[in-house]
Amino acid sequence: MEEVRKLVNHSIQSSMLVVDEEGRVILATDKLLKFSGYSAEEITSIPFSRLFKVRASLRELYDFYFSDESGPVEWPHGFLMSKNGETIHYQFSMARLVRDEKVVYLMIMRNQLEGSQLNLLQRFSDAFLKDVNLGVLLISMNYTLVDISDMACRILGLERETILNMSLDEVFATVPSEHRLVQRTILNGMVVRNYAVSWTNNHERFELLLDSNVLKDNQGNMVGAYIIFKDVTNMRSLEEMVQRSDRLAMIGQIAAGTAHEIRNPLTSIKGFLQVLRRTFEVQGMSKEQSYTEVMLTEINRINELVNEFLLLSKPKHVSYERIDLSEVLRGILPIINNEAILYNVHLQYEASYHLPEVIADQELLKQVFLNICKNGIEAMSDGGVLTITEKVDTTERNVCIDIHDTGSGIPMFVIDKIFDPFFTTKDTGTGLGLSVCQRIIHDMGGSIKVSSKGYGTTFTIVIPYA
Template structure:
């Protein structure tokens, strides 16, 4: 595009000549009343970073950060007459996404069939500093290990950092300039990360928030405040949050380990004293049951069988106590997790059939070996799979997925059920000793599993969002 291509639009030659002279150092743009770009000077092409062909296909609003039409801008800055006084304005977006601040002169050319606007621009004298600040802002939002949301006065999302998108489960481009009511439309109002009260000047410091997206649960520490211009007028607000999930998990792990250690010490000290009398009681009850059987006293025989069953249950509880204390005869060696899982699949499948549950096994061949105790690993897998199956009394699907996290050097086993899920107010308690939602449960199964995996240097995570639960068993590979 040549600058002379627009000569047949010229009405005021003196004004046009002045603009043309300015365009030697400045950038010249001609836009029609529909905001289509009619012509751009070579200087503007270099200024913007786009090619002439790309600019020809663009609208004014695609290049410039403005919320008004050209007619409104012209009237606001220059009044109803012709205006040529330079005024600082906003910024245009270059092809690389850089915000370039500028000043401009503007001329309105009215013809019988159309209206044109001529803009002569040059970079604002504070542009280099502002561009540097903008570059820092762009880099900050992309690279910083913080969640950042910038909010306008009309409660729209102006910008969001990459980390915030990852944690909140959002995609950046589709939600920019969208109302936050629409961004969080699927979340109940009382549980939304952003509340409209932020625009009333409500300041938040170190507010603890739990957030669950479709894959993970995060513990966040949130700050928010308002943004004001140089006159003290509020122009927007921001929210900054830090992911403290690992810190919270570590704190809970330490507290839980302390409780388990205390229970283990008690168990180790009392198990022997409990088992000795139980063995004697069980032996005498077996003799009595045989006597009742010989004498045809079926009613009394039934009573002894109930008592023997309860004694066996007490013995199982004592065994779990001993596991909390310190697993005996632990043998750590290189283990193929896939082989361990395949060995117990028939047991899991038989349990699934009893509950009308479909079992799906998604194997990952050539998993790296882990350092673990094979029998204890079987116990963990069986316990968590059994819990998942029992969470689907009306049938469903239990999915076991193997995968490798090469970034963290972990082998991951995900066990997902399609049950009713775990309520948010209970999910933090399921690994606590003696906590159970089962009528006949001891509340030690998951505590023991967590202790076993922690001793192997791994972790167990749980995620539930009302349509199933996923337990992720993570073990570092050798």
């Protein structure tokens, strides 16, 4: 009998009891022994009626609850007396087995405490997926999505009802395989910890930290996998802002100390060249005159570079006041439109009426908008659409200006460098324009965000409103 009990324990994890028709316990699984407190020998010596506090016979219980082929709607409830005298509530199901005219009853039992714990865990799981500020994906062994949290749906741009039980190859069909958030290797037991991932959804870029692992059953067999990720976009943006501010501050200190020393000799050179140009013009020396004009043009270019270099330090003579961003944009729209016409670009302006006022310097804002719009227009060499959109983020109390172009986009390996001083992809660019724009907006308490998905780029200027 002990060998039979071990065999049953190995094959079933439920609380199970085998009782003969006279009410003698023949066999009990380890799980039942554990929560009742009896040993295998002790429980076989206790009559069924005393153990389970019932007056009815096993035949009567079976006939009342389980003789109907359709079975009961729910498992019946009962009481079991534990070894220490505690009454344990349980639910049970029965099967009647007949062999060689001998009848035994097989009882499968479930401790109600276990049921309530499972119910509690299920409720926690449901609440976790809905309320927690984490992205969670549960994946089955056949690579289908079993469940997904609300935050994961929001960041990944998915609708929960339409993707559940769908193959992840279909869920991420529009994403190149090497850039997918979930790889099939996760089902090979690959464990990931704090893996940094960038994800772009509807022109909004998210920085994520991802963990993944497999799920196993009680026998150690793998039954699925999970992925958990946290949105660390704001943290990364803050780190990058601090790093860029440090770099800009260092360059600004160099600029403040050297720009005047550069300008002084340039002023002298420019003055003497103007005198020479006038002399060559009077004497009819047109060839020499053309040389001086080239030199003067280059000196003016150096002066402009020095002016931008100086702006990397804290801008001087800044006048902060309450400003309506719509008025600022409408004031420079003719300039932007004229530039767009030269490149066969169509300009769209989507206004938002009654924008809250911001505290800023009007002239510096014009410089930022013109610079970013000019970059967007030049990115569409074959024509396209430049869209300027005004929005209000009432949650963060910001006014947002989106400047979107339909150009070829910015490669992912470049996008993190575009605000670095002297980094440029243009043949004639200085690489200081976006650095200066970022410094100006940062000094106003705002930020500049950029997102690109390979078929267009969106710059978002964010400024807190008054």
